[in-house]
Amino acid sequence: MDVDAYLDRLGVAWPAAPDLATLRHLQERHLAAVPFENLSIHLGEPVELTEDALFGKIVRRRRGGFCYELNGLFAALLRSLGYDAALHAAQVFRPDGTLGPPLDHAAIVVSLDEEDWLVDVGFGRFSRHPLRLSGVDAQSDPDGEFLLLDAPHGDVDVLLDGKPQYRLERRPRPLSDFVPMAWWQATSPSSHFTKSLTCSRPTSQGRVTLSGDRLIETVDGVRHEVVLESEAAIRLAYRVYFGIALSRLPTPPGESPLTRGELSPTLP
Incomplete structure (x- = not known):
C-alpha cells in the first residue's frame, strides 16, 4: 500500500505513533474526506473486494464506497500504520427490530492499550470517534449517544440514541469472507x-x-x-x-x- 498517497487522500500528515488520539483523528478525517456512496452499483461498475482494487477506487480515483470497501481498505491502512486492526462481521437491525443476514455489514475492531475499540467509517451516519467495546455506559459522540450491550453468543449490540444499529461478531474475518454478500448487496x-x-x-x-x-x-x-x-x-x-x-x-x-x-x- 502507498500509505503516503492514502494519508494525502485524507489530508493527514504521517502520524507519530499508533495511539488512540491518532486513531480518533484518522477516523474523523476518513469520514470527512471519503464519502459513503453506492454509485458503482448504478454505474455498472463491479464491486471488487481486493486491496489493490479498493486503493485504486478510493485513493487514486478519489471515490467513496460502502461498508466492505471503506472499512476493508481503512483496516489495511491502520495495519500499515502499526495498529492491530481486523474486520468483523455484523448483522444490521431492520426498522422492525429484526436482524438482517449474516455478514450484512463489515466494521473494524482495533486492539489498543489492552482495550478493543469499534471503528466504523462505512455505515453512513455513525460515530465519528472510536467506541470502547468493553464500555457499559453510554458513550457520547458528535453524532449521538452510543450504547454497546452484550448480545447472544458473545456478540455486541450497538445502539445509537437508543435505537439498535447492528449486532457485531466478536471473531475477526478476512475481507474475502464478505465477497458473496457484497455481490448480493450490489445485485x-x-x-x-x-x-x-x-x-x-x-x-x-x-x-x-x-x-x-x-x-x-x-x-x-x-x-x-x-x-x-x-x-x-x-x-x-x-x-x-x-x-x-x-x-x-x-x-x-x-x-x-x-x-x-x-x-x-x-x-x-
Missing part, C-alpha cells in the same frame, strides 16, 4: 443498495447527502432539501460536495446493469 432486487442511490458524508455542522437529484444538507439540526434540475447541476454537486468527478451520471435505481445480472462479482 439483488431485495437489497436496499439497488433500490436507492446515495452519496453522503458528515460536515462540521451536520451532514450533506446527494440522493439522485435531491441535495440534502443538515446544518445544526435543521434539514434543507433542494431538487437539482439538470445533469450539469448534479455533476457539480458531486464535485463540490464530495470531490467526485463523473463522466456520466448513475442510472436510476432498478435500471443498473448490475441489478440485471450482466456483471459478476470479482473474487479476490
